[in-house]
Amino acid sequence: MLTGNGDTLKMFTSRAIGFVSSPYKDTGEVPKGLGAQHQADGVLKILPEFELGLTNIEGFSHLIVLWEFDRAQGFELLGTPPSDNRAHGVFATRSPRRPNPIALTIVELLRREGSELHVRGVDMLDRTPILDIKPLLSSIPVERLRRGWLAEAEARGSG
């Protein structure tokens, strides 16, 4: 049987460590689907009480930003993403309608100004709550990546 650590599971309630300042005010403005490029500049505005947690972050070129899909409603285990006309499981897509509404974006750190991180590559809406920031420490070599249905959809799209 599947059980967690002990009889009761210690889960947590999310809290914002800051908010995204983004050029995108509405979902329809965010580039989506095949070949979508996320080159928009934005600012990760960290709340003053968490600024100490940014110490020495300047040395990293890329950051993993975990944020909350705060405008998504519920979840859908099977859905058809904008990049395909076939349905896929939510854990095989980046759909916002997930059991835990956590999103992930890798951004390039341009500079830090106090509690503000100026970054490139945002795909979040303006005022999105940020849950966590982690340094990107390693990368899977591109030649070792297999991208499943997405690669197939791309191949069909260009065929």
Add this chain to the structure above:
Amino acid sequence: MLTGNGDTLKMFTSRAIGFVSSPYKDTGEVPKGLGAQHQADGVLKILPEFELGLTNIEGFSHLIVLWEFDRAQGFELLGTPPSDNRAHGVFATRSPRRPNPIALTIVELLRREGSELHVRGVDMLDRTPILDIKPLLSSIPVERLRRGWLAEAEARGSG
């Protein structure tokens, strides 16, 4: 002033979509620090009610697993990681003591057996709650990565 989307922030309570089956029973057994290799095999056991969400995940070689540091207590904005003797901000490290106790591991998908994903590269403890799984769609070229204090600590360690 920093504000979220609207007057009240819609945050969420985490829920487990499954649990990790890992060879590591205790924190001390997980390889840590400079040059730590995570090659251990494990199984992501997804709860039956979420199995549909795995549809077509088989085509991806690498998965991003978000999981909960369910055995960490509170958070620490400044701390000294095992890989250095200097203190760094929590958002510049992978410390488990974070404002939102969310961890991230990239694993290689070996095979799927129903609701079980057999993977390589686990660094979670046995029975760790899984929050989310996402396909790894792209990678930052290694030559573009700067790794801040970690690269410095490695250079000192080998010098």
